[in-house]
Amino acid sequence: MDAILNSVALLFTAFTVLYSLWYSEINGAKELKPGLHEENDDRIEQIKIILYTKVIPLLVFSILMLAIHFNTTYRSISNIHDYWFGNYYEYYTYDPIMATFMIIQLLFFLGFIRLLVTSFQLYSAKKNIIKEKTPQ
Numbered sequence: 001m002d003a004i005l006n007s008v009a010l011l012f013t014a015f016t017v018l019y020s021l022w023y024s025e026i027n028g029a030k031e032l033k034p035g036l037h038e039e040n041d042d043r044i045e046q047i048k049i050i051l052y053t054k055v056i057p058l059l060v061f062s063i064l065m066l067a068i069h070f071n072t073t074y075r076s077i078s079n080i081h082d083y084w085f086g087n088y089y090e091y092y093t094y095d096p097i098m099a100t101f102m103i104i105q106l107l108f109f110l111g112f113i114r115l116l117v118t119s120f121q122l123y124s125a126k127k128n129i130i131k132e133k134t135p136q
Contacts, residue, residue: 001097004072008104011065015058015111022054030121034132047126055119062112066105073105 029050032043066073076098 004069005097005101008065008069008101012104012108015061015108019058019111025050026054026118030118030125032125032129034129040129040132043129044126047122051119051122055115055122059112059115059119062108062115065108066112069105073102076102
């Protein structure tokens with residue numbers, strides 16, 4: 001279990017470093033509004049670049065991390081459920097390594113949700129600029 005925790009912690013560190021490096025660019029792209037007609041093409045292209053080179057790779061990375069360790073997470077949740085609802089108090093031993101693993105998995109899940117919301121916001125911003133660009 002120590003090796004699993006070490007690998008998950010290392011990958012989570014890489015995930016957070018990449019997300020923090022790209023955070024300002026991602027938020028800046030979400031805030032883009034339609035401008036002059038000539039500028040809209042550049043803004044659409046900028047949103048596409050941020051979406052396809054930063055947000056979606058981080059989203060896929062978090063999905064892969066959750067999927068790879070799904071079995072371990074499920075077993076841990078099952079053990080916790082048995083402990084709380086199954087009168088197995090005398091058989092349960094607290095495992096700090098598993099608790100740390102579960103916290104990291106929870107943080108990956110929250111990162112996944114945040115990136116999913118961000119990708120929808122970027123898509124919506126791109127759509128608004130396209131709608132403003134097309135003559136009515």
